[in-house]
Amino acid sequence: MSARRSSSLLAITLLVLGMALSVSGQGPERGDAIRAEDKRSGYSFVSPETRAMQDDDLANPGFLWVLEGQEIWRTSAGAAGKSCADCHQEAPASMKGVAARYPAFDARVGRVINLEQRINGCRLQRQQAPALAYESRELLALTAYVALQSRGLPVQATIDGPARASFEAGRAEFLMRQGQFNLSCAQCHEDHWRQQLRGLPISQGHGNAYPAYRLEWQTLGSLQRRLRNCNIAVRAEPYPYGAQEYVNLELFLAWRARGLPVETPGVRR
Amino acid sequence: MAKALIRMPTEAKRGEVVEVKTLISHPMETGYRRDSMGQPIPRHIINRFVCTYNGQEVFRAEFFPAIAANPFLSFFTVATETGEVVMQWTDDQGTTQTETVRITVT
Amino acid sequence: MGKVSRRRFIMSAAGGLALLRPALRGSAEASPESAAAALKAIRGEAPIREGKVTLDIPPIAENGNSVPLTVSVESPMSTAEHVRSIHVLTEENPLPNVAHFTLGPRAGKAQVSTRIRLAKSQKVIAVAALSDGSFWSGSAEVVITLAACVEE
Numbered sequence: 298m299s300a301r302r303s304s305s306l307l308a309i310t311l312l313v314l315g316m317a318l319s320v321s322g323q324g325p326e327r328g329d330a331i332r333a334e335d336k337r338s339g340y341s342f343v344s345p346e347t348r349a350m351q352d353d354d355l356a357n358p359g360f361l362w363v364l365e366g367q368e369i370w371r372t373s374a375g376a377a378g379k380s381c382a383d384c385h386q387e388a389p390a391s392m393k394g395v396a397a398r399y400p401a402f403d404a405r406v407g408r409v410i411n412l413e414q415r416i417n418g419c420r421l422q423r424q425q426a427p428a429l430a431y432e433s434r435e436l437l438a439l440t441a442y443v444a445l446q447s448r449g450l451p452v453q454a455t456i457d458g459p460a461r462a463s464f465e466a467g468r469a470e471f472l473m474r475q476g477q478f479n480l481s482c483a484q485c486h487e488d489h490w491r492q493q494l495r496g497l498p499i500s501q502g503h504g505n506a507y508p509a510y511r512l513e514w515q516t517l518g519s520l521q522r523r524l525r526n527c528n529i530a531v532r533a534e535p536y537p538y539g540a541q542e543y544v545n546l547e548l549f550l551a552w553r554a555r556g557l558p559v560e561t562p563g564v565r566r
Numbered sequence: 567m568a569k570a571l572i573r574m575p576t577e578a579k580r581g582e583v584v585e586v587k588t589l590i591s592h593p594m595e596t597g598y599r600r601d602s603m604g605q606p607i608p609r610h611i612i613n614r615f616v617c618t619y620n621g622q623e624v625f626r627a628e629f630f631p632a633i634a635a636n637p638f639l640s641f642f643t644v645a646t647e648t649g650e651v652v653m654q655w656t657d658d659q660g661t662t663q664t665e666t667v668r669i670t671v672t
Numbered sequence: 673m674g675k676v677s678r679r680r681f682i683m684s685a686a687g688g689l690a691l692l693r694p695a696l697r698g699s700a701e702a703s704p705e706s707a708a709a710a711l712k713a714i715r716g717e718a719p720i721r722e723g724k725v726t727l728d729i730p731p732i733a734e735n736g737n738s739v740p741l742t743v744s745v746e747s748p749m750s751t752a753e754h755v756r757s758i759h760v761l762t763e764e765n766p767l768p769n770v771a772h773f774t775l776g777p778r779a780g781k782a783q784v785s786t787r788i789r790l791a792k793s794q795k796v797i798a799v800a801a802l803s804d805g806s807f808w809s810g811s812a813e814v815v816i817t818l819a820a821c822v823e824e
Contacts, residue, residue: 355589358635362569632788633786634739635738640784
């Protein structure tokens with residue numbers, strides 16, 4: 298075979314391969330090609346032992362943070378000397394359904410924010426207390442405690458109106474190839490979910506169980522921590538915690554996981 | 567030291583064998599890990615758990631670094647009489663955590 | 673680098689991805705010899721017989737950081753005949769000892785559950801010391817799957 302013919306053959310092969318690899322999420326809604334009846338929480342991709350750990354509130358280490366969150370809820374903080382309970386009374390009543398609709402557009406700051414940012418909003422504005430850092434014990438505890446009050450309720454974030462731009466930005470983030478490995482979220486979690494990656498099945502990439510206790514972390518962690526792990530896994534530079542790119546992506550993921558139950562605090566590997 | 571969760575019955579019949587489930591927060595740092603600068607992270611674990619029932623020791627555990635973080639421990643004890651079941655965890659630094667559950671035995 | 677790292681590199685080269693796992697686990701490794709030494713410290717010169725001791729542990733564990741384990745020993749747990757203690761060891765962790773549990777007739781049932789760390793695929797051994805001075809053991813092999821993505 299002449300050099301010219303073999304290089305055209307190579308070019309055609311690469312073109313076809315490139316086209317095949319670029320058709321991720323070309324369904325009716327890009328980034329949401331998994332059929333409704335096939336939509337499954339990460340719960341179904343972990344081992345029976347890990348599921349058993351999540352199912353028993355006493356065996357679930359996430360409840361250690363929930364317990365702390367419950368105490369923080371009742372503790373006065375900041376210059377205003379107020380506790381969450383002072384405004385919101387009992388969390389099981391006042392916070393029911395809240396986590397299920399986050400991330401959400403917040404009129405006061407004029408953008409979509411996630412639950413952690415909403416909690417910090419209260420800290421800064423109402424309690425006049427300093428914001429809590431991502432992955433701090435206190436923020437994880439409060440977020441887990443608030444999200445627990447939505448456990449079992451279907452994830453249902455609003456993507457219309459003022460949230461639309463953020464949603465579309467999140468979708469673009471989900472579909473974008475990134476990192477040294479040049480992989481997008483969709484390529485693993487839309488195109489190859491349930492297939493094995495080094496001995497373990499790939500999940501659909503839903504965030505409905507977060508903050509979650511990951512065995513790998515040996516601690517509770519936020520969805521952003523998990524997303525940063527994915528960035529690093531494909532050798533992409535992660536955004537800083539609290540970046541709007543992550544919040545946009547969280548909103549897109551919440552829409553993608555719509556209907557799945559909130560499982561916080563989940564247990565994952 | 568830590569947040570602890572305990573589940574055991576608060577009422578039982580005399581002679582009944584009851585299960586005690588415990589969960590406590592602790593990193594259980596093995597002493598084998600290194601930080602991002604390559605420096606060893608010193609060992610720091612809960613090394614002992616003791617359960618007493620109206621002052622009498624009924625169960626004891628000695629932990630080594632191979633016990634997973636946020637130790638979960640479940641064991642059994644006989645409901646002999648009404649009283650206090652006291653659980654105490656001790657870590658390498660001598661810090662203790664004590665939790666008490668009252669049980670009524672009829 | 674030990675055999676585990678080389679296998680990982682070969683697998684990753686085959687997969688077209690070069691992944692290096694940070695060395696969370698220690699370089700000092702236990703061996704069946706040091707596990708035997710730990711066993712000797714428990715039983716002295718007395719023989720260990722296989723039996724009476726059951727380990728309930730998954731044969732394949734998703735993550736070596738937390739592997740659930742339940743050890744049960746057949747025993748009436750009476751004052752006359754009971755389990756004095758249960759010892760859990762591993763063959764290939766940096767340290768062979770995992771936990772020592774002290775029971776006695778007040779325990780009612782010789783069963784303990786916890787979650788353990790396993791540095792790699794290996795055998796987990798449980799030894800029970802009975803009130804009559806005898807020692808019994810059971811064991812289980814556990815395979816630890818590696819995490820697919822190296823993340824932090």
